[in-house]
Amino acid sequence: MACEVKTTCPYCGVGCGVIARVGDDGAVSVKGDPEHPANFGRLCSKGSALAETLDLDGRLLYPEIGGRRADWGEALDLVAERFSQSIAEHGPDSVAFYVSGQLLTEDYYIANKLMKGFIGSANIDTNSRLCMSSSVAGHRRAFGSDTVPGMYEDLELADLVVLTGSNLAWCHPVLYQRLAAAKATRPEMKVVVIDPRRTMTADIADMHLAIAPDGDTALFNGLLAHLVTSGAVDQNYISAHTAGFPEAFAAASALDPPALANATGLTQAELLDFYRLFETNEKVVTCYSQGVNQSAAGTDKVNAIINCHLATGRIGRPGMGPFSLTGQPNAMGGREVGGLANMLAAHMDIDKPLDRDLVQRFWAAPTIAPTQGLKAVDMFRAVADGRIKALWIMATNPVVSLPDADAVEAAIRACPFVVVSDILKETDTARHAHVLLPSLGWGEKDGIVTNSERRISRQRAFLEAPGEARADWWQLAEVGRRMGFAEAFGHASPADIFAEHAALSGFENDGRRDFDISALAEIDRTRYDALEPFQWPQPKGAVPQERRFFAGGGFYHPDGRARFVPVHAPKARPGNDAFPFILNTGRVRDHWHTMTRTGKSARLSGHLAEPFVEIHPRDAQKIAVSDADLVMIQSPYGAAIVRALITERQAESSLFVPMHWNDQFASKARIDALVTPVTDPVSGQPASKNVAVRASRFAARTYGFAVSASKPQNLDAAYWAVAKAEGGWRMELAFADGDKDWIDWCRGAFSIAADIEPIGYTDRTSGEFRLAFFEGDRLLAALFLSPRPAAVARNWAVSQLGASHDNLGRRFAVTAGRPGANQPDPGATVCSCFSVGVNQITAAIREGCHSVEAVGEKLSAGTNCGSCRAEIRGIIHACLAAAAE
Template sequence: MKKAVKTTCPYCGVGCGVIATVAEDGGVSVRGDPDHPSNYGRLCSKGSALAETIDLDGRLLHPEIGGRQASWDEALDLVAGKFAAAIAEHGPDSVAFYVSGQLLTEDYYVANKLMKGFFGSANIDTNSRLCMSSSVAGHRRAFGADTVPGTYEDLELADLVILTGSNLAWCHPVLYQRVAAAKEKRPGMKIVVIDPRRTMTADVADLHLAIRPDTDVALFAGLFSHLVSNNAVDQNYVAAHTSGFADAFAAAGTVSFGEVLERTGLAAMQLREFYRLFTTTEKVVTCYSQGVNQSSSGTDKVNAILNCHLATGRIGRPGTGPFSLTGQPNAMGGREVGGLANMLAAHMALEDAGDRDRVRRFWGSPVIAEKPGLKAVDLFRAVADGSIKALWIMATNPVVSMPDADAVEAAIRACPFVVVSDVLKETDTTRNAHVLMPSLGWGEKSGTVTNSERRISRQRAFLDAPGEARADWWQLAEVARRMGFAEDFAYAAPSEIFSEHAALSAFENAGSRDFDIGAHAGLAEDAYDGLAPFQWPQPAGRARAETRFFADGGFYHADGKARFVAVEPTETNRTDADHPFTLNTGRIRDQWHTMTRTGKSARLSSHIAEPFAELHPRDAMEIGVGNAGLVEIESPQGRAVVRALITGRQARGSIFAPMHWNDRFAAKARIDAVVPAVTDRFSGQPASKNVAVAARPFKVRHYGFAVSQAKPAGPDAAYWALARAEGGWRLELAFTAPQEDWAGWCRRAFAIPDGVEPLGYADAQTGDIRLAFFDGPRLLAAFFLAREPVAVARNWAIAQLTTDHANLRKRFALVAGRPGADKADPGATVCACFSVGVNQIVAAVRGGCHSVEAIGKTLDAGTNCGSCRAEIRGIVDGCLAAAAE
């Protein structure tokens, strides 16, 4: 009998509902939950591939100490003893937790309670610091609390949607589809995209403002001044519900229209049109994400945006408001429980003595942290200088995701005691741990998450716990028990933690704090199991409702008023003669964070299978990098080597590189090793979007491409990038030195059994080498070498891993590196949801499909998450333009 379980996707902050079905044979399938109000059945490519990422390959299944398997009792006793000893000898600030937006709220709550209320230190920070802490700081400055005012519905009700620093099509695809569908129904709806790159999101925009990096403050300060000059200020709202208007206007007034043009690099016509649209459109939603937050001026950027909405009173009403789009599935839940080093649980303020006393009394804790702890960058600096003696890292991979990543790894390696709780045994971070503790993964753990619109949803287990894996909250509670706090951490189930969390949110609240879910205090386990998605606040006695904040004021400063914040633009150009390019790091469509999950899916790796850097064609030409060549990116902090993607979508002088690749999937592609640890002075959030770098060709003698049944083991090559493929693995390669025996190299790399001889050839004139190894009709590995980037049909070559090669002609076709007449090459994957390649789309266009919709009807491409629609449109338009010539 099949078992269907409603749960929530573990990827971005959209918080999509998922129905996971477990078949009688144990197979799992997933589909979108049509009843979940975040996605109404839609899923993106990553969500659609969830069932492909839950195998036990590479899982950490038992506790380990020093690389050997240990019992839970031994591991937990050691952790408790080491933390207790450090606190006793060096004080509570000598220990730290570094946690994650991948944790469930219940995990987060227990970690925060233990560190702040029982250790007495606030040295707990989270990787959410890297993605949305500037939004938190901006909200608190303006609103008096970390409150997201609106709902997703506002994006559909707005007449103007501004997407600034947000590649919505790739990073929040389901929201992108909701916006695109709304525009299709109401063509008069306008979309403005503000981004230095022309991303796929820009293809749906009426106006794309390709501003220079980090000039958002100037742009929105100029808008604020324009609103005042054109009598667009809601004087009644400003007078009744805000303070600080005059100072904010005085600061904005110093930024002239001409200065905005000079700083942003925009054309006057574009800037005037943007200001006109905002000024004359009543229903405006401004969505902002990492392009705003990940900046040394991120908090000021947020407040520059909030100032414009407060000035016009466009907040809290349907179709209006500023909207922070969080990156991680439970970044919001972490904010709610005080998971950041400068916050307390339930949106209470660590700097407020009354709030500290309230939390301490509720917890019955012996102490309470009295000062902010170390934020992520400073936390790892303290690890490096020896101030932190014991460090516990949970559900994250900071050796890949932190700025100055090589220095972070060196710090962790030198720390006297490091614990890592994770689902995988081998990551860039686990290799430096003294103790490894196996955690539950998605589908195994149970708890809650909160999405970007304040909606709390259940993540439910539908798989048994593998091996000895345990919930993160359980690990924390067991350590607490061993440190003498058993009574205060005697949780038997996550429902008990959630109930306590809800009770704390209501404790001595009475409407004085925004976060209140007191209606769920005392929730029984069966009610918790059946908990339907709901949006906070939901105080005790109040029915569920979709809520917005601040239409009629009611802010959380002592006087109930919002604060305008005076912001002024700062210098943004960090380049110099030695580092003339600006590096912008970010995400791509089909991968998530450091690929610990998405890297398991062959389908998700089929669209983009290796690390890359986008360069403008003229920049590439000037530095001598050819198409598909390799480029070395370097800063004073470190270097990376990636594939060059030459595209006119990139601005001159700028480089974009994704942050996902790590040492398990590539030779030298951890891009955050290049990023310096520059942070925003208010939020502590690192600046990952404006990095001065040098770029040069990475010169090699040979390029290679290979497919193999077995996972290649540590390829001996100057450059390599590994990805899952159907039936095995795919491998991109480059060599700076020749090999005397390429067949021998293949035997070592692909574990070819003795006695299996290669079929192949070598061309002395061109330098091409082709080798294939067969075990009967089964292809074990194929290797292609050339002096230029290897021109072989990748998807066709991958398909040979699952093809019967009893026919000798097929073997020779493989060595030739091209399909026969009876086997069409689908081309590079465009639609990962349905595995549709570019050649298939081109053929459909030639067959009469002249629109994205027609392609969808014929091939299904673009009909699921829709994040590939812009790419499909480009292919269609290119084919039609070529045909018209």
Template sequence: MPVETKTTCPYCGVGCGVIATVANTGTVTVKGDPEHPANLGRLCSKGSALAETIDLDGRLLYPEIGGKRADWDTALDLVAAKFSQTIAEHGPDSVAFYVSGQLLTEDYYLANKLMKGFIGSANIDTNSRLCMASSVAGHRRAFGSDTVPGTYEDLELADLVILTGSNLAWCHPVLYQRLAAAKTARPDMKIVVIDPRRTMTCDIADLHLAIRPDGDVALFLGLLAHLAKSPALNPDYVTAHTQGFGAAVSAAAMLSMPALTERTGLTPEELQRFFHLFETTEKTVTCYSQGVNQSSSGTDKVNAIINCHLATGRIGRPGMGPFSLTGQPNAMGGREVGGLANMLAAHMAIENPEDRDRVQRFWASPTIATKPGQKAVDMFKAVADGRIKALWIMATNPVVSMPDADAVRAAIEACPFVVVSDILRETDTTLHAHVLLPSLGWGEKDGTVTNSERRVSRQRSFLASPGEAKADWWQVAEIARRMGFDGFAYTTPVQIFAEHAALSAFENDGSRDFDIGAYADMDATAYGELKPFQWPQPTGRVRQETRFFADGGFYHADNKARFIAVEAPVETDRRDARYPLTLNTGRIRDHWHTMTRTGKSARLSAHIAEPFAEFHPRDAMDIGLRPADLVKLESPHGTVITRVLVSERQARGDVFVPMHWNDQFAATARIDTLVSPLTDPVSGQPAAKNVAIAARRFEAEVYGFAVSSAKPVALSADYWAIAKAEGGWRAELAFQEPVEDWTRWCRAAFGISAGIEPLGYADRQSGEQRLAFFDGERLLATIFLSRQPVAVARNWAVGQLQSPHFDLRKRFAIIAGRPGADQPDPGATVCSCYLIGVNRIISAIRGGCHSVEAVGRETNAGTNCGSCRAEIRGIIDGCLAAAAE
């Protein structure tokens, strides 16, 4: 009989419940868990494709030392000896851990315990520093604790939902679907999107404010000044539960309307409309994500938002409050265990001597870190200059994701001793490790994660551990034991979770927000059956869903919140003539982080298969760029090459580029090589949304598109980008000089033996050339070459990898690059869940399907995760507008 396992999705911070079913044949299928409170059965395209990403292709299955296989004892002994020796010779701050929101809470807890309580340094930081550290800092300044006040339900109960710096439709799709459903049920609900780009989230927005990059502080200062003079001000709440209101309002009032329009890029009419909506709508939720956090003024942005909710008392009540949307599945869990360099475990403060003493006594540890460690950007600077001499990287890929990524790569290359724990053998980071430790992946590991609304869920294993891969917590415990430390004799993750829960309750009595003491005595049976729960859950209290701060009760010493007087950052003339454009980085719908997981799925690469830079049409014209050209983007820190996308969604002067592509999937597309290591002075979070760059057309003599049954290797092209496809791979190519022998080039790139001759076509006048290689009836590879970006029916060409080719006419159709009448071209993929192309959607529209629902009934597009519904609506609008002309 098939076996079902309830687990949790490993992607974004929504924390969706997943049911994984393993058939008798070993085949795995996934579906949303209808009983999980976060998603109620919904999954996005990435979650729906999880079963396509769990193969063992490319997996790291055994420990390696210097690129050669080793046994666990040898590898662990070496790591322990190197770290111990480095500490003995240079002190505890000469070593560091760089960890990840992809770790489970149990992994995170032990890594933090080892570094801060036994090594005695706080040099442990996480890639969550890159996504939500400013939220943490803003919460702590305002609330006295890192507390998210509300729940997901508040988005559905609100009458006004403000989404600032959040492309919810693509980055948190299930929350977007919950919000869209709520608006459909209550059409009077208002939604405001604040974003320089007109993203797909704007599809459900009543108001889109195309704000200037980093204009958010000014916008919310203007709102606070407006609220202070309006009936929406709640003086009773302000007096009883807050401090600093006067200073905050005085700072806000310094911005005149002309200054506001200058700083925000918005018109007075837009500003007044937004202010009026907030003023007159009591049930208001303000959601914010990376567009707020990833800024040199990110913490001030967070506090400017919180100030407006404190001033109106709209916090902690149903349908009201500021809401931080985290980026990773366990970013919150990492915050709970102290995974950030400036925090202790269980939401205790490293700068507080009483907290340090409390944690040390609980752990019975020989020492405790007494000061904050190096935050992510500074950590890699310390690696570069030799202060950190031994580095352990767990479950993350900083050579791609860190700002100034080339400098980070150089630092890791120069570090005397680097350990990387990962599930893949070859990533941009593992290539530079002295020791590789094979970790368990999703479906294999067992533990807990916490989502954005403080809900703890189980990730359960349903697959056997491959090769000699081991849990990350086990690796940490073994290293600690070999370093001579007691207190790490764990044999199961439940022991760690129970200790984590006990620490949260230790000498707490309501003085700290994070308390899950009700689970401190948990045994293996209860852990196995654990259902999702929302903290706090103190010992002896009835389990409940809890909001914070409706009646005060903040975690500063006087139990009052703090208004923070902030000032709008002044946009200086730092952009000289060499770098006149503003780069904004972010995510796309179907890929995740650095593609080490989603890159395995052909379905997830079908929508967007190569890196792109999105330009406003006027900017593209000024630079001399046409759609589908290649563009070289430059900053003082690096250079990348991407495809050009021209779109009215983009603001003039701004360029959007996704952050996912790495050196395994593209030649020069690690976008964070362009990003400056500039950070927020409070949170240490880098600014990835406002980067000065230049752009110019990448001149190529030959452009190419290819499909291949084998993964392309040794791609000697000036530009290339590859993507998994059904039945094989696809590749985009460009060459600054023509290749002398294209047949030989294809043999090397696609692994085609010398005995197989190509079927070919060449036109000297147009410069077009096509080659196709067949093994019997099977297509091995085909390449299309042109002096211009190749115009070919790409999805149709990809489909030929799985089609038999008996007769010569079908083979010549491939050379022609277009389908015959019996093989309609589906067009570019719009719906990744069902692989529905744009041409099929247009056909349905022409057949009378004039709504998203009608298109869904006809084609299935948009009927699963719903992430493509906005794009479908745009296609409908375009077709109907063209028909009306």
């Protein structure tokens, strides 16, 4: 029988509500939940495609030991035995957990309880270290707690929204659409985008500041100095609720206007225009994300921003405040249970003896971790040098996502005992596991997540667990029992764990700690199953309400005052003669992390199907690179080969490469292998936005594009990148030679039987070569080769995998690589939600659709998540400009 289940999206930190419908035939469809206060029914392209990622292809369905199938009892016994043995022989710090913002809060809670309270080490860290730990550190320095003061509606209430280090349009699309709608309603609202690149977010910006890498501290220090000299500070708020203002002002005044311009890469006029906007608009929200956090000075950047809001008292009131936008669906939930190596559960501090005593007593634990554990980068260094001898990695892929990723892979490969809990059998990390444990995925597991505005929502199961997959909390609890802690890990359900988590949040709290959801400490399964989204805090006995923090002070330092933190602009780390470019890494619109989920969706791979580098035209000319050429990027730590995307949106001397591609989808595109393992000294967060590299054209003799009904195997090519496509797979190729037996190559790569003969042709003048293999009227594979990047109508070629080729003429048409005059070619995908291509949009423009709204009305493009609206607007402007010439 068909059913609908309300749940929460597993992608970014916006925390959108989703309604999943399971039909009578078992088919799943998704839509936005109009009642969820994070998204009010909106979903981005990734959320809209969730149902396309739920297949069991590649799933890990049963435990494995050393590559052989095992049962749960044997696997868990081995994990408990090896961890216990290491602890007995080398002490508790010889073991470690590396966990993930993909875990639910209940999973996170049990992992932290087991490691910190029963094993007695704080060697548990999370991939949230890579994205939000500088924000955590900045909050704790300023507020005395990891508190996000505001809420999403502040973006809609503000008169000025500053987006710094945040490509909101692509990384938090639903928030972007809420902001864009608010600005459309109130055109007087101002938006400032601060980013070295002119991203799609700048489409709604009144001002784009193309800041120099790591120029943020200088920018906001300059702002603080300007606010003081212009008389825009709130002396009453400063006197009543803060400490340290004179020292912060003195540090902020260190740079004169010319030095400030030099440090930020901005003109003095640009700086003054921005400063005056901030000065003259009381309702200001400053949103920041990875461009601020992922820096060797990330914590200082955060505090430079917070200093400006404290100085003006613009915090905790409607439409005002600093706002950290989290990257993962449960980065906040992980922070709430002490998921970082330097924290304890319920926002307590591992460095404080009273907090350690409180948690130990609540857990009735035999011990408690006495000191901070190893943060992510240092943790894998300890794996490499042998200090950590048993490692459990859960729901993350550090061989792709950590800096100096090749060294991380070597460390994991050499570790005596590695456990990986995941949903996929083949990832860059899982290939090195001694024990593989199959976990539940989205749609199969139950628990809670917390979004960027402190809103807790339920993820609910609507699918049966596949094979022998089990919840991560269950795996951890079972190991805890086997290690001798059965009484402490007797939880029967996520509801039991959540109730314990809620009770700890209120234990001996009395308002001393920000995180308190003790109103739910006695929740039962029925109430838990029915739990509606709510915002913390919700202390026991208080009237449930949503609230902002700090409008009237009430900070969590012992004296109740916030701290201004004096910060200094870091010295620039420019490129040098050997490595003259600055590499910036980040996300794209339609993919997520290391593509273990989004890589399953053909629709999400349609917009950007291979790894690429954005490079300014003048830089491309300097290194003799043309559009669509391949580029080799190198640092002292590693190398990658990616496709050139030449664009003036990129600043000169800087490159941008997305972080998603890995060895499952490309031959050499793990971009974090190039990233220097330099971290912020306070937060331990890696600096992934400012990496010195060199770039050069990667010369190939033969370039290719191919489509295949079956997943390609063992691609023998100097460069390859594969992507899921409707009806099969698509791939980009490059070869160091052109002398292969291409028929045999295709048989091996595309699993084509020896008795199936191809059709094709060779153009000796142009050097182009085409092959196509058919079985009956079905296309099995087609290969297009050229001495230059292959000129093929790619989306049309992909569509031929699902077409009927019932005569020889239609089959030979495939080898042309483009449709005939009577066959439409949609062109490169622009709108992933509705699979609308650039050629369809330009045709609509020729027919009179001269606005984004008109194109949307005709084609639906841009009418769902809206992430493509800026791109559509750019196409319209280009077409109209060309027509006017």
